Each structure stands twice: as structure tokens, then as C-alpha cells.
Amino acid sequence: MIADSPDATQLPVPACAWCDAPLGLSAEVVGGLRRCASCGSRTGSWPTDEELAALLARTPQEIAAARRCALAEALRGRARRRTAARVARMAPPGPVLEVGSGDGMLLDALRATGRVATGIGRPSTRADVRDVEITEVGGRYAAIVFWQSLGRTRAPRTSLEHAASLLKPDGLLTIAQPTTVALPSMTERWRGVAAPAQRIRIPQRALVERLRALGLEVVHADRMRAGAGSRFGAWSATFLGGVVSVEARR
Known part of the structure; x- marks a missing residue:
């Protein structure tokens, strides 16, 4: 579901994955992502079929072995609990x-707060995680969370619009993602995440503008709250890779 395409290729990206503006060969390239002159997003290619197969074939033991840094795992857990x-x-x-x-x-972490929570993502052994696209999901939700996943969906703008349509009145949409200039997070490397982990990095401005155009009230748009007023917090947010958070309400 995430970062998956039957037509995956490493050829130059023809258009911005956010606004569909053409990306010429002269587009600025940073970390394998091409910058859109129109909206500022940075778009990369889908992983190859071989890269996806290698990622999905990993066993739980191999994934666990890739997590070699106890500090990184502690920071990841703390960020999830705070969210x-x-x-x-x-x-x-x-x-x-x-x-x-x-x-x-x-x-x-959500269940520990007393919430009923389900997820969608890559094939999983967990009964509460379905291997479907967000656009295939129906129903009404009190909150929808994209934790560093909006930039890895097949069609991020369409995914965001559909998520907004699934919110109950006063429902909350929470998005955490890297900035457009962030380097790959250290935890991605230690966890063995296949590159590119983010197919697109969306500028906060473009994300906020789209949320407001969808009729949502943006209640928070800043660096991750964990970094507010704390040099260590800002460093840990960058270390985790998710350095920008946006919250909007239906």
C-alpha cells in the first residue's frame, strides 16, 4: 500500500507527485528528489520491484535486528506516545x-489511551492492520494520523483529500513528516528502511494551503511539539526524521 507501484522505475520523475507540475531535467535534485518550481515539493521515483520485494520479504527477526540503537528506539516510542x-x-x-x-x-500507544485504533499499511501479521489504500477505506473516524506516511502513498494529494472526507464533525487530522530539506533520518538507516523512504517531501506551506482549501481548520503547524523550547527536543525530532507536524480539524 505504501510506496508500492506496479510500474516502479528509476527513470527521471516526469511530474510533481503533489501538484502534477512537470519536472524538467533542469529541476534541482537533492537526495534523489527533484524540486518542483511550482509548489516546492521534492519528488522521487517509486522503489523498484526488487527493492520492494526485498523489503516485504524481511522477517520480524530481521527487522528487529536492524534496530541496533536503543536510544533511537526509545525516542521513537516517546514520540508515538506523545502523539x-x-x-x-x-x-x-x-x-x-x-x-x-x-x-x-x-x-x-493509541489503545493505551483507551482509543479504538486500526491501521492500514504494508502486509502485516497484525489483525488490526489492513493492506489497502486509504482511498479504499470508508466509514467515519474521530482522528486520522499520517505518521511519516503521506509522502509514501501512491497519490498523496488524493490520499489527503479522502482522509479529510472520512473525518467526523470536529475530527482531527494529524500529519508528521520530514521537512523538504531534511536528510534521511538516522533511525531509518538503523531500521533498514528501503530507500527512498519518502517518495515526496511536501512543504508545510503547500500542505497547510491544501488543508484549508478542503475546509479544515489548521490548529497547529510547526516543528514537532517535542522540540518546542528545547534544543534536545529539536535534535531528537530531527533524529527521528519527522520534524514537521500539522494538525487540522474538520
């Missing part, structure tokens, strides 16, 4: 959906 607590506090009563659930760490 879960904030979602549980701000969202109205009802279920929560996580897009791109990964190892289910955020789902577990």
Missing part, C-alpha cells in the same frame, strides 16, 4: 485510523 496522548485528548469520541502503520507502535 497518541495528544490525539486522544483533542479528537472527539470515536475510532482512530493510522495510515502507514509500520510496526504498530502508534496503534499500541
